[in-house]
Amino acid sequence: MTGQGLEPQQLGAYFAFAEAASLLQHHVEQHLRAEGGLSYVQFQLLARLAEARSLTMTQLADGVVYSRSGLTYQAGLLEQAGLITRGPSVDDERATLVTITEEGLALVRRILPGHVQVVRRLLVDPLSNDDVRHLGDIMSRVRDHMRAQPPRSAAPRRRRAPRSV
Amino acid sequence: MTGQGLEPQQLGAYFAFAEAASLLQHHVEQHLRAEGGLSYVQFQLLARLAEARSLTMTQLADGVVYSRSGLTYQAGLLEQAGLITRGPSVDDERATLVTITEEGLALVRRILPGHVQVVRRLLVDPLSNDDVRHLGDIMSRVRDHMRAQPPRSAAPRRRRAPRSV
DNA sequence: CGCCTTTGCTTCGAAGTTGAAGCACAATGC
DNA sequence: GCATTGTGCTTCAACTTCGAAGCAAAGGCG
Numbered sequence: 001m002t003g004q005g006l007e008p009q010q011l012g013a014y015f016a017f018a019e020a021a022s023l024l025q026h027h028v029e030q031h032l033r034a035e036g037g038l039s040y041v042q043f044q045l046l047a048r049l050a051e052a053r054s055l056t057m058t059q060l061a062d063g064v065v066y067s068r069s070g071l072t073y074q075a076g077l078l079e080q081a082g083l084i085t086r087g088p089s090v091d092d093e094r095a096t097l098v099t100i101t102e103e104g105l106a107l108v109r110r111i112l113p114g115h116v117q118v119v120r121r122l123l124v125d126p127l128s129n130d131d132v133r134h135l136g137d138i139m140s141r142v143r144d145h146m147r148a149q150p151p152r153s154a155a156p157r158r159r160r161a162p163r164s165v
Numbered sequence: 166m167t168g169q170g171l172e173p174q175q176l177g178a179y180f181a182f183a184e185a186a187s188l189l190q191h192h193v194e195q196h197l198r199a200e201g202g203l204s205y206v207q208f209q210l211l212a213r214l215a216e217a218r219s220l221t222m223t224q225l226a227d228g229v230v231y232s233r234s235g236l237t238y239q240a241g242l243l244e245q246a247g248l249i250t251r252g253p254s255v256d257d258e259r260a261t262l263v264t265i266t267e268e269g270l271a272l273v274r275r276i277l278p279g280h281v282q283v284v285r286r287l288l289v290d291p292l293s294n295d296d297v298r299h300l301g302d303i304m305s306r307v308r309d310h311m312r313a314q315p316p317r318s319a320a321p322r323r324r325r326a327p328r329s330v
Numbered sequence: 331c332g333c334c335t336t337t338g339c340t341t342c343g344a345a346g347t348t349g350a351a352g353c354a355c356a357a358t359g360c
Numbered sequence: 361g362c363a364t365t366g367t368g369c370t371t372c373a374a375c376t377t378c379g380a381a382g383c384a385a386a387g388g389c390g
Contacts, residue, residue, distance in 0.1 A: 021186030
């Protein structure tokens, strides 16, 4: 039974959350750009590949990017830079298999420590161990809850977004 | 004395935090687009103006957008849509004073309840009152800590970002 | 098998975002 | 007072992102 409004405390939590996330992302982006010439998206893609070594485009897009075409574009850049290669999949002729190169791996290994440092400095340092535990717990629940959200098709269909601006 | 790496728990908190924020933003954006034809940025700008009634471009940009040119662009759209007006400031001839129109106010009033609903449904509902209190507390501290961060000029200056991709 | 739908990816055009450059006014210093 | 520096905003080109449309292979299904 969802209520109507939000208490000031709830609103405050939302605002603080939104701004903190925005600030953290901005700082991280600055760092990655300065340190490795990568955008956050590119870094996330490479980091994933550094673990998995090889993924299809769809697997790779999942959770990082909200459109397939965006991934195609980024993959093109990363391939051009020699950080990944793209090839056909044997299981499925439609699929493109993305594989990280040695250069890509080397870049991730070079950048990762600094990235972790930034996160530590900005997010972890001002918090107690207990806070971090809480944060992880709360965010995991919120994340899972949102992942499970119906993709806005079960909701009462509204008029077609008149694009007022 | 900042340490070197991050514990798995700390990393987990970071990942959950980042993904939750991304998901929330995406959902909110979808909703605002569908409901009022506004982007998140546009909504934030209007929401601010709904409180302040009138702000200079610089004041308006603060905290919402990371580049001035971006604000100029958005203000142009909002003005075209009749939601704001731009005029010269009396105190400072350089400054542009942005004022929300009646239409703008009406739009915010129409959209805001739904926006709050979405936040409630996605962020607040899966949490206990205690969680929300904690979240607000933690995020406020992290936010303030990041706001106070030196803008990357005190840090040991690195080479000029070779733009590897 | 033939047909139809689904899935994986790319292409393309329309927006949005950014940083650098530029313009006009303001503030400071001599 | 005048030159210099700083501030507020805009313009412009480059880049990124998204959604719609398109293409080819895969998976039902009669």
